[in-house]
Each structure stands twice: as structure tokens, then as C-alpha cells.
Amino acid sequence: MSPQTGDPRRRAEAVVREPAGRLLQLRPEETAGLRGCGHLRRGQSERTGRPPRPGTGRGTVGRGVHRPRRAADRRGAAGRHRRPMTSAIFFAVDGTLCSHTADRETVVERGLESVLGPADPELVEIYLDTLDERRTALDPEAEWAGADAVAAATDADVDPEELVDALREAEIETTTVPEAARSALSALAETDHLGILTNGSRGRQAAKLAAHDLADYFETIVTAPEAGVAKPDPEIYEYAREQVDADEYVMVGDDYEGDVVAPREAGFVPVRYEDEGPSFWRALDAIV
Template sequence: MTTAVCFDLDGTLIHFDRPYDEIVADVFAAHGIDRDPARHDAGREAFRTAFDALEPNPQRAAMAAVVEDAGADADPDAMVRTLLEYECEHSTVREGTVDCLDALAEDGPLGVITNGEPDWQRRKLAHHGLAEYFEAIVASYEAGAHKPDPAPFDRLRERIDAEEYVMVGNDYEGDVEGARSAGFVPIHYEDEDGPSFWQTLRAMV
């Protein structure tokens, strides 16, 4: 039986090496904007509104809101480029992940199902040398809905033909409940399990 094993991206395949707000604060500082918690809130709200509505480039909406709040002479587009650069630089792949992907890829196709924009998410996968492992990478923007909606899972099925589909992810609602509702076998990733999780996954699938 052919089993396709699919993974979430942020918080599963890759992890930030420090709190995300600190990374964002460094982006602000790099463009001459003070580290004000209220600006984080303004950026988060603008991002979430645009992201939930599937508006293009929600990161720019966030940075534009921050620039407006600060009354700063900064370029939101340049800030977005810095944010992506910093997300790549300050993210890591946990010990055991690559060995697990190597082993699983020998037995069947692998995929990624991630909430986000295709180019943004693929850039992070490529930065860490992971893109080559996956037969299909589905981002929620191209599916027209975010997990836990079934649309990203259905899009993955269109791209990978298998008899069984497994979803590995850290977000219980999006990755576990969403996968189960879509007919995938869910596996909940919890980072505190460390390398032992990836060893166990190799044995389970």
C-alpha cells in the first residue's frame, strides 16, 4: 500500500531559534523603527486581517501598519524582504528531521501542507535544503483556504496519488483535527519529544 506522508512547515519541519516577536523587533530596528509593543500589536492585527482574508502579501499589510503607527520614513516592501531574510536566518531544522525524511522518502512520496503563501513558504524550505524531499508542496493561499479547512488537504491529494495519507503537524486544530476531517491519518508533533519523535515516526509509518 502506498502511503503519502505530509508535514506542516512552521513549528514542525522548521523552528525559529528565538521568540518570533524578537525577530520582528529586529526587523523594525533594521529600518529605524523603535521596538514598541503597541507596534507589534498593530502589525499582528493587520497581518491577521489580511491573512484570514487570503489577501496578497499579508506581511506587507503588517509592515505598512507598523510604519503608519510609528510615523516612520521606512519602506514596507523593504521591511518584508528583511523579514523573510530573518525568518530564514533565524530558523533551524531539529536533530533527527533530515534522517527521518531520508528514510521515509525511500518508502513513498512526501508532501508539505502549510498555511501561508507559496513563494514565502517554499523559500524557507529551499533555504534549509528540504524542498527536494517533497513531491508536492501545498500552501493554503493556492488552495483558497487555510487549515483546518479540507481544501489544502484535497489539493495535496490532487498532486500525490496514494492509498493512504498521513499528516504530521504541531497545530492540533489545523494539523490534527483538519487532517482527520479530510480523511488523513493525523500524527501530532510535539517539539519537546525532540529527536525521539523523528525516530518513532520512522518506525510508525
């Protein structure tokens, strides 16, 4: 059986990597004891490879990662029943949940053309320059500012709201979501708190999630404009932690600085999404 067609459980460890090249060990012989997204090998010590001592509650978070535990868990009084560990798992949207089939210049050109007819390349540039400037300023209305700039630069009578809707629709049409992603998210949502953590605006990202039937899996959406800080600043992860009460926090994303380094500094367990090689979502679906 070739590596491309084999059991995805056997290919899991080739999918989820930490930046230094060390794999988060998701080997098939260990998957029976995994709960949630497979970010921890529960019941085995990373340092020794042996099961933890009874009552320690130690898992195998990567070195240097702090996993907060509540005082009740630390006391470990004899005869006390441990409550189940709770996990909050946050996902990036663009490049992780949604794959793009066209670059953003093409998306904007198609969106503008649906309203204005053949789009002048200068209008595309005006929109993107304004959008980037306003996003850097953490403006939640960045899309509207871009649409206003385009409307001001054309002689046509243009409704900025119509432009925003057309641009969002053009983006939705050029994004895809693997079916295995829905299956994995459905399984995770049964036991864990799922969230979105994004630098995009709430309206734009919520529109994509709804269009791809993903919205119901997520209980929390954290956006950079609302947090007042953007990835890769670790402070956005501190803000996310304040929104959800959990024992451990996980970030799944494709960007090395924003989705791996920054969350690790904030005490999250990072899981890096890679769209090359074996299917991340099929492997994750097999594990959960």
C-alpha cells in the same frame, strides 16, 4: 539504559500519539515490516492482531479512517501482480519541521530594527494586526500588507520589500531543524511523495525550507491562500488530495485541531508531532 538515552526505536511508541491518548503502535518488533513514515503497521490487523487474509490488502489504518484503494487493487484477479502502494505524506512547517526559538513579537521587533533602528512597540503591533487580518482573509500578500502598514505609520522612507526580506530573515534566524529530521525526510522521499500543507504563504514558507536545506525533499506545497481555505477546515485536505494521486494520504503536524482532527475527517491518516519527551525525529528516523 535510561528512557532518555535508549534506542530510539524502543521509544517510538512514546512519541507518536493520537489525540485520545491511544498510541499509533510503532513498536520495535514491528519496525522491520514498516515502510515509509511508520503510520501503518502493514501486514497486521489492528482489530485482531493477526496477519490479513491473502489478497485483502488490508493494512491497519486507525478506526474510522478511509484509505482509498484503486479499482485494480480491489479486483484481486488470480495471478495479477499488485503494484506498490503509493503514499503522499504532508507536513506542517511551523512547530513541526521548524521549531521556533522566539515568539513572533520578538521576531517582528528584530526584523523591523534591522531596517528602522530601535522599533517602536506600536509598529510591531501594527504589523502583526495587519498580518493577522490579511491572513484570515487568505491574502497571499499578507506580509506585504503588514509591511505597507508599517511604512505608512513611520516618517522614515521605508521600502516595504526591504521590510519583508528583513522580517523573513529574522524568522529564519529564530528557527531550528533537528538533523534527525533531514535524515528521516531523506529516507521517506526515496519511496513516498512528500508535501507541505500550511496556512502560511508560499513565499514565506518556501524561504524557510530553502534556508534550512529542506526544499528538495518536497514535491508539493499546498497553502491556504492558494486552496481558498485554511486549517482546521477539512476542505484544505480535499484540495491537497486533488494535487497528488496516491493510495493513502498522511498528515504530520503538531496542531490537534488542524493536523489531527481535520485530516482524519478528510480521510488522511494523522500523525501528531510532539516536541516534548523522546525525539519524534530520531524515532521516525530509526523506523524508516
